[in-house]
Amino acid sequence: MEVEMDMMENLPSTISPLLLRSMASSVFTYADKLFINLAEKFKPFEIIRYVLITSFLFFLRLLSFLFLSDLPPKSQSHVYTFNPPKSNDRYLIGSGVSDSGIARALSQVLSIVNDIPVSSRKYAIVRSLAEGLIEENRREDAEGLREVNRAVLSSAFSRTLSYLEAAMVELGQDRIGHDGAGPAPVQYWVKRALRVDVNRSGNSAEKLAAELLWLAQKLVDCGFGEEAVERWASASNLASLSLLAEPRLQGSLVKVSTFLFKQARDMEMALDETEEFYEESRRQTKMKMLTSWLPLLCRASNGTDMPVLSINEKAELEKVLEETIELLDHEEQEQVLSLWLHHFAYCSSSDWPNLHALYCRWCTNSRKLLLLH
Numbered sequence: 001m002e003v004e005m006d007m008m009e010n011l012p013s014t015i016s017p018l019l020l021r022s023m024a025s026s027v028f029t030y031a032d033k034l035f036i037n038l039a040e041k042f043k044p045f046e047i048i049r050y051v052l053i054t055s056f057l058f059f060l061r062l063l064s065f066l067f068l069s070d071l072p073p074k075s076q077s078h079v080y081t082f083n084p085p086k087s088n089d090r091y092l093i094g095s096g097v098s099d100s101g102i103a104r105a106l107s108q109v110l111s112i113v114n115d116i117p118v119s120s121r122k123y124a125i126v127r128s129l130a131e132g133l134i135e136e137n138r139r140e141d142a143e144g145l146r147e148v149n150r151a152v153l154s155s156a157f158s159r160t161l162s163y164l165e166a167a168m169v170e171l172g173q174d175r176i177g178h179d180g181a182g183p184a185p186v187q188y189w190v191k192r193a194l195r196v197d198v199n200r201s202g203n204s205a206e207k208l209a210a211e212l213l214w215l216a217q218k219l220v221d222c223g224f225g226e227e228a229v230e231r232w233a234s235a236s237n238l239a240s241l242s243l244l245a246e247p248r249l250q251g252s253l254v255k256v257s258t259f260l261f262k263q264a265r266d267m268e269m270a271l272d273e274t275e276e277f278y279e280e281s282r283r284q285t286k287m288k289m290l291t292s293w294l295p296l297l298c299r300a301s302n303g304t305d306m307p308v309l310s311i312n313e314k315a316e317l318e319k320v321l322e323e324t325i326e327l328l329d330h331e332e333q334e335q336v337l338s339l340w341l342h343h344f345a346y347c348s349s350s351d352w353p354n355l356h357a358l359y360c361r362w363c364t365n366s367r368k369l370l371l372l373h
Contacts, residue, residue, distance in 0.1 A: 209252035
């Protein structure tokens with residue numbers, strides 16, 4: 001809240017550089033189109049265009065640096081301010097464990113894990129600290145500390161999902177900005193020059209995907225695997241972006257999907273009669289998970305150079321997918337299998353997951369239903 005108030009107090013100085021940068025970019029983009037046309041007819045204009053673009057990009061970087069320098073100290077990400085609790089910490093477990101000191105400590109540590117790059121020598125230290133806090137809470141076997149792990153880990157999983165989606169949107173914009181043919185449009189170079197404003201932490205999408213798998217495993221270890229499953233099933237935007245991601249990133253996301261598909265199956269097997277109330281909710285979660293992430297499993301790179309999953313792991317996941325789909329209604333099975341067939345058939349680089357036998361069984365059942373009616 002204090003940062004927001006400081007930003008409001010400095011609103012004129014904050015808007016001015018952004019407005020100036022936006023106006024300058026628009027004017028230069030228009031002018032660049034003229035230079036491209038002239039450069040096609042007169043070669044000397046290519047040199048002039050190159051000099052102007054270089055100078056303009058230097059101006060944008062300088063303007064960005066001045067903008068960041070003008071921000072009030074509390075808005076800088078590297079400045080830490082401790083906000084003490086409003087009441088005595090020993091009473092907060094009963095009123096809300098998310099307000100307790102141990103919850104705030106674990107939340108801060110997990111946030112730092114997101115922020116610092118893997119290349120930092122402190123990354124392993126901070127991640128080890130987080131694992132220690134989570135395990136110590138779990139060993140205490142107290143309801144309050146179980147709730148701390150659930151609330152903080154679930155929040156961290158959601159935050160990491162958001163960071164990963166933003167990183168993949170940025171990567172996608174850069175990838176479609178220029179196809180390598182002819183002179184690159186100035187918009188492409190502007191986005192490259194301003195990348196420092198968007199992603200100053202140095203994080204990569206692969207790092208965030210690996211942290212998602214780690215957080216999912218921690219949630220499962222603490223007995224809250226459904227938290228990760230439900231959030232992954234609802235990440236439809238991320239699933240769509242994954243189809244256009246680089247092969248290494250797709251491989252990381254396949255690992256997360258594989259782990260959570262198995263976890264969802266295990267949750268279903270553990271369902272007893274006292275939990276029938278949750279059956280509809282879990283059915284919806286399974287549908288969302290299948291329709292969101294089955295296309296990635298079909299289209300992700302699974303070559304022999306660096307296979308994402310072993311042969312046994314692939315076979316196991318195929319069995320998990322079959323069992324999961326067969327628990328759906330007949331019409332829902334049709335929707336999922338139609339989606340699978342589309343992506344499986346149009347992807348020439350992969351023959352996995354192969355649900356051909358399940359598809360044939362569904363066709364047989366569908367034929368019988370028609371004859372019965």
